[in-house]
Amino acid sequence: MSDLDRAIEQLRACRLIPESQVRELCYKARELLIEEGNVVSVDAPVTICGDIHGQFHDLMELFRVGGDVPDTNYLFMGDFVDRGFYSLESFLLLLCLKVRYPDRITLIRGNHESRQITTVYGFYDECIRKYGSANVWRYCCEVFDYLALGAIVLGASSELEPTSSTVNDTAQSNLAIADSELETEVLDSRGHVTMSTYRPRQRSSSDASTDSRNISPPRDISAAPGQVAAPSRSGAPGTGASSDGNGSAVTSRTGAVLCVHGGLSPLIDSVDKIRLIDRKQEVPHEGAMCDLLWSDPDEIEGWGLSPRGAGFLFGGDIVKQFNHLNGLSLVARAHQLVMEGYKEMFDGGIVTVWSAPNYCYRCGNVAAILELGEDASGGGTVARSNGEFGRSNGISGDNRVVSPGRRYRVFEAAAQDTRGMPAKKPVADYFL
Amino acid sequence: MASIPNLNSLRQGRGRGRGLGFGNVSRPGKDQVVQGTDNDASVSRLSAVELGYLDDPYATALTPPGSATRRLPIINRGTYVRTTTIDQLVTRFLGPWSPNKQRKQIISLGAGSDTRVFRLLSSRQTPDFIYHELDFAVNTTAKIRAIRSAPELQRVLGIDSPVSGEGSPVTVSEAGDALQSPSYHVHPVDLRSLPTHSNPAAALPGVETGLPTLLISECCLVYLSPIEAQKVVSFFTEGLFGQIAPGSDGDALGHTGGAPLGLILYEPIRPNDAFGEVMVSNLAARGIQLQTLHKYASLEAQRTRFREQGFGDGQAAGDIEFIWKNWVTEEEKGRVAGLEMLDEMEEWELLARHYCIAWGWRDQAHISAFAGWKDLEAQKGG
Numbered sequence: 001m002s003d004l005d006r007a008i009e010q011l012r013a014c015r016l017i018p019e020s021q022v023r024e025l026c027y028k029a030r031e032l033l034i035e036e037g038n039v040v041s042v043d044a045p046v047t048i049c050g051d052i053h054g055q056f057h058d059l060m061e062l063f064r065v066g067g068d069v070p071d072t073n074y075l076f077m078g079d080f081v082d083r084g085f086y087s088l089e090s091f092l093l094l095l096c097l098k099v100r101y102p103d104r105i106t107l108i109r110g111n112h113e114s115r116q117i118t119t120v121y122g123f124y125d126e127c128i129r130k131y132g133s134a135n136v137w138r139y140c141c142e143v144f145d146y147l148a149l150g151a152i153v154l155g156a157s158s159e160l161e162p163t164s165s166t167v168n169d170t171a172q173s174n175l176a177i178a179d180s181e182l183e184t185e186v187l188d189s190r191g192h193v194t195m196s197t198y199r200p201r202q203r204s205s206s207d208a209s210t211d212s213r214n215i216s217p218p219r220d221i222s223a224a225p226g227q228v229a230a231p232s233r234s235g236a237p238g239t240g241a242s243s244d245g246n247g248s249a250v251t252s253r254t255g256a257v258l259c260v261h262g263g264l265s266p267l268i269d270s271v272d273k274i275r276l277i278d279r280k281q282e283v284p285h286e287g288a289m290c291d292l293l294w295s296d297p298d299e300i301e302g303w304g305l306s307p308r309g310a311g312f313l314f315g316g317d318i319v320k321q322f323n324h325l326n327g328l329s330l331v332a333r334a335h336q337l338v339m340e341g342y343k344e345m346f347d348g349g350i351v352t353v354w355s356a357p358n359y360c361y362r363c364g365n366v367a368a369i370l371e372l373g374e375d376a377s378g379g380g381t382v383a384r385s386n387g388e389f390g391r392s393n394g395i396s397g398d399n400r401v402v403s404p405g406r407r408y409r410v411f412e413a414a415a416q417d418t419r420g421m422p423a424k425k426p427v428a429d430y431f432l
Numbered sequence: 433m434a435s436i437p438n439l440n441s442l443r444q445g446r447g448r449g450r451g452l453g454f455g456n457v458s459r460p461g462k463d464q465v466v467q468g469t470d471n472d473a474s475v476s477r478l479s480a481v482e483l484g485y486l487d488d489p490y491a492t493a494l495t496p497p498g499s500a501t502r503r504l505p506i507i508n509r510g511t512y513v514r515t516t517t518i519d520q521l522v523t524r525f526l527g528p529w530s531p532n533k534q535r536k537q538i539i540s541l542g543a544g545s546d547t548r549v550f551r552l553l554s555s556r557q558t559p560d561f562i563y564h565e566l567d568f569a570v571n572t573t574a575k576i577r578a579i580r581s582a583p584e585l586q587r588v589l590g591i592d593s594p595v596s597g598e599g600s601p602v603t604v605s606e607a608g609d610a611l612q613s614p615s616y617h618v619h620p621v622d623l624r625s626l627p628t629h630s631n632p633a634a635a636l637p638g639v640e641t642g643l644p645t646l647l648i649s650e651c652c653l654v655y656l657s658p659i660e661a662q663k664v665v666s667f668f669t670e671g672l673f674g675q676i677a678p679g680s681d682g683d684a685l686g687h688t689g690g691a692p693l694g695l696i697l698y699e700p701i702r703p704n705d706a707f708g709e710v711m712v713s714n715l716a717a718r719g720i721q722l723q724t725l726h727k728y729a730s731l732e733a734q735r736t737r738f739r740e741q742g743f744g745d746g747q748a749a750g751d752i753e754f755i756w757k758n759w760v761t762e763e764e765k766g767r768v769a770g771l772e773m774l775d776e777m778e779e780w781e782l783l784a785r786h787y788c789i790a791w792g793w794r795d796q797a798h799i800s801a802f803a804g805w806k807d808l809e810a811q812k813g814g
Contacts, residue, residue: 111775120772121504296777309773337778339706362714363782364706430700430711431510431787432473432651432720 004100011093014056014086019131022092026139028099033107033146038275039258040148042106044156044404046073048259048370050334050353051110052094054084054122057414058357058367059093065189065411066369069097070104075151077334077353078110078261078293081140082121083360088130091140109147110261110334111293111310114283145280149292152271153257153332156372156404160185182405189411254375255329255401262335263350264314264322265291266303271326285310296336297350316346323349329403332370341368341410348403358413362429371407470571471496474545476511479503484771485512489554490547493582494575505772506780510787512768513756514698517789518648520759521696522548524804525646529556536801537643539564539636539668541623542652544571545578549616550588559615564639569609569620576604576611576618589613612638624656627663632671641673644692644801654699655720658727662741669693669742669794692801694793695743701751701788703729708786730814731788738792746802747792748810753784758809 001009007017007025017025047066052059066072080094081087097105111117118124118137127137160182186195258271267288268274277289284290294311297319298304304313319331331350338354345351357367474495481491482500485508503511526536540546543565553559565572579585590613591600602613611618617638629635639645647668653661673690702708703725715722728734731749738747750758760768774780793802 117773117775120502121775294775307769307777308775309769337776337782358710359779362707362710363779364708364710430715431476431507431514 004096008093008096008100011089011096012060014089016088016130017092019136022131022136023139025092025095025099026143029095029143030146032099032102033143033148034280036146036148038149038277038279039271040106040108040151042073042075042151042153042259043374044153044372045374046075046106046153046156046372048153048257048332048353048372049074049076050355050368051079051337051359052076052084052090053079053112053356053359054081054087054090054126055356055359055361055413056084056086056089056093058355059090061189061357061411061414062355062367062369065409066371070101073104075106075153075259076108077259077332078108078147079112079334080107080110081123082112082118084122084356085126087123087126088136095143106151107147108151108259108261109144109149109279109283109293111283113144113147115141115144116282141282145282149277149279149289150258150260150271150274153259153372153404155375156254156257157375158254158402158405159183159373159376160405160407161373161376183403184406184408186408186410189409191409194410254404255323255327257330257332257372257404258326258328259332260292261333262291262293262311263295263297263331263333264312264318265295266312266314267291269322269325271328294335297333297345297352299345316349319346319349323401327401329401330406337363337365338368339363339365341366342370342408351406357411360429361413366410366412368408368410371409372404373407470544471499475499475501476503476507477515477547480508480511480515483508485509485768486515488547488551490550490582490585490588493585494545494547494578504776505774506776506783508772509756509768509774509780510752510784513752513760513784514650514787514789517752517755517759518650518696518698519548519551521789521791521805521808522552522646522648524808525644525694525802526552526556526561527804529560531558533560535560535562535640535643537562537564537640537645539566539639539645539647541566541647541649541664542571543567543575543618543648545575546650550585553588553615562615562617562638562640562643564617564619564636566619566621566623566636568622569607572611572618572620573607573609576608579611580604589616623652623664624660626667627671629667629671632667636672639672642691644799645673645694647693647695649695650698651700653697654722654724654728657723661724665695665741690794692793692795692799693743694791694802694805695738695741697734697788697790699728699734699788699790700725700786701729701731701734702786707782711786731790731811732814734788734790735792738790741792743792743794745793745795746805747790748805748808749788749790750809750811751785752787752789753781754811755789756784758811 003021007021010017049062049066052062063069066074076094080091084090094105094107098107112121112123118141123140124134124137127140128134130136158181162182181199182196183199184195184197185193188194265288268291273288274292279289283293291311294306294308296306296308296311296313298313298315300313300315301317302315303318304315306313323329323331330348332353333350334353334355336352336354337359338352341354341357343352351370353368353370354365355367355369357365359365474491477486477488478491478495478500479502480486481488483502522538525538527533538549538561540548540563544567546565549563549565552561552563565575567575579589589602591602602611604611605620607620609620619636621635626632626635633639633641645668647665653664656664669690673693700711700722703712703722712722712725728737731751734749735747756765791805793805795802
């Protein structure tokens with residue numbers, strides 16, 4: 001067993017590794033991350049995760065629900081640290097997994113992966129408490145500076161494969177829907193389907209519509225994919241490239257998915273612009289890089305000031321336009337607590353995924369992860385690369401951008417007795 | 433900060449008498465937890481002060497030495513809203529300072545290490561109010577000890593020599609748990625014992641029953657059982673301030689004739705949603721029971737509570753999120769938001785929706801002591 005495997009085993013048991021090993025790990029991680037572009041290309045199938053915030057035992061629950069690494073490909077959209085009691089264990093485990101299985105796990109930067117924020121929100125204090133000095137905090141912050149700013153998921157299937165898990169009554173009744181595609185499915189942590197939405201098979205260019213069958217309490221899914229007008233060019237989604245006419249006939253109809261921690265920026269109108277940022281620095285207070293990590297979608301027109309004091313608010317029109325111009329079908333982001341674990345907005349053009357259940361051991365929310373399946377037609381496969389991926393690899397033979405099938409697995413906080421929380425919690429949790 | 437009753441003696445089903453008072457301490461560990469929450473609030477206040485949310489020159493003196501800790505931004509903002517909202521209600525009750533005005537009176541229930549009296553005393557030319565703090569002896573003793581070791585607190589009380597010295601306007605009981613002065617009284621008392629007094633006035637020496645009076649419960653009554661909390665409020669509305677004030681009669685509006693009386697509550701609400709349920713169970717894990725929380729679970733329940741407890745002239749409430757949005761000016765919001773980067777908007781709203789300020793009052797026909805409260809914006813609905 002290699003040192004790395006041993007470290008993974010130890011961290012999985014929520015036990016820290018020695019400082020010297022952290023230093024070595026961070027060095028290796030940096031070497032790896034430095035090769036990644038600002039926007040990493042990731043092939044479906046992939047499971048997209050939102051904020052973790054040091055809730056180590058809930059991260060273990062996430063792996064239980066979503067499958068273990070390397071069996072499942074993961075994309076974590078940042079905010080690994082701060083707030084929870086186990087930022088170190090959580091982040092170091094993810095980093096170990098990244099170094100061990102670089103093609104199986106993608107980490108992008110959240111606004112908490114920053115020197116300034118971690119000194120306020122707990123990670124710095126945790127490092128001092130657990131290692132006795134700021135060294136480990138410094139090693140980790142240097143890794144933060146190299147994390148990618150976003151990811152593009154390619155080759156996701158527009159259609160969901162039926163759930164392999166328990167088929168309950170509801171799922172059976174779904175079979176009655178002829179000639180339709182399962183588009184969204186929500187499963188609880190035991191794998192039971194709690195909600196499904198369908199859209200008719202798109203044989204022609206007729207507008208897609210959604211047949212939504214709510215089984216559990218209604219959620220904010222009114223996704224009517226396909227309403228987004230198709231881009232007029234045919235380059236690989238997210239690249240802004242034009243078609244090189246390679247004539248690939250059988251290709252994915254599914255648009256690419258942009259993953260970013262916060263959201264869009266008024267300074268960024270194309271994915272390519274993200275690639276131009278010099279990211280290897282502390283998160284600035286303003287500018288494109290800051291916005292990507294700080295912004296939030298909101299029910300407004302255009303852009304608005306963010307109450308967070310950094311980033312912007314952006315409306316549905318902005319998302320629609322950005323997706324259209326970049327051949328995207330969906331923006332997946334994290335950054336905002338959602339009580340139901342995930343929330344789709346703007347006709348399914350953007351989704352918030354939140355993966356820290358009972359956030360801060362106080363909020364009472366459930367968490368979710370988003371699974372995007374692999375396009376069974378096989379046309380959309382692009383070799384994963386850590387840098388700029390092949391731009392001539394046009395994969396869209398159809399002008400239509402269809403949103404990918406989305407499977408949300410919703411889960412609750414790990415059981416109290418396994419969470420190993422300190423018995424005495426910080427008393428300022430509430431006002432007394 | 434509220435004092436928290438000894439929870440061992442409050443807890444049901446443990447074979448202990450309830451309401452036996454503070455002497456019934458059988459588990460010192462538990463007691464320390466309770467004491468810790470008082471320190472905790474003063475630490476939160478100091479954090480908000482040091483970061484510029486609040487201006488409070490007395491925060492340091494009334495926080496245990498060496499316990500200063502930087503709180504998270506949402507906690508600081510919550511401390512800010514809670515403090516400034518009650519300040520505003522108090523200021524509007526006292527009205528602008530002017531000589532020869534009738535004095536007013538404030539009674540703070542479970543005052544703990546609160547600094548408000550010192551801030552008020554130093555902000556008004558001469559005291560035009562009498563301020564009473566009620567708390568368990570262990571808390572009043574700690575506070576008096578703090579006053580004795582802090583010249584800046586003594587100066588506010590008008591003493592340059594040590595407390596209780598010759599000619600000092602301030603006297604402290606032999607046990608060091610009670611303080612008397614012309615404008616400031618500290619009473620070591622278990623609130624639950626008040627309703628049992630046959631002579632209400634004797635229970636709280638120095639309280640003037642003819643003065644327009646404001647009661648403040650900052651997270652205090654919520655720890656009592658609903659019956660106890662109700663009785664404590666009735667002790668004031670019917671017992672201490674129930675008598676007909678000289679020269680006044682009941683009037684057509686049903687005013688009892690007792691002195692004008694108001695009550696400000698700051699308490700958690702909404703225990704029945706996901707956040708509320710976690711709050712209840714987290715606090716229970718620490719041995720803290722918010723006993724009236726389910727009875728007064730909503731803003732509407734709080735308003736009804738005021739109506740039913742004799743505050744017939746006005747009942748209003750707002751959760752902390754509403755008050756932050758509607759009471760704090762845009763300019764001030766900008767200032768506060770600029771103090772720290774608040775990366776927790778959803779969490780802030782969640783937390784802030786689970787605390788409320790509620791206020792209600794009864795006036796007299798010819799004295800409108802609470803006129804200043806009438807145009808405050810309150811939240812509608814539950």
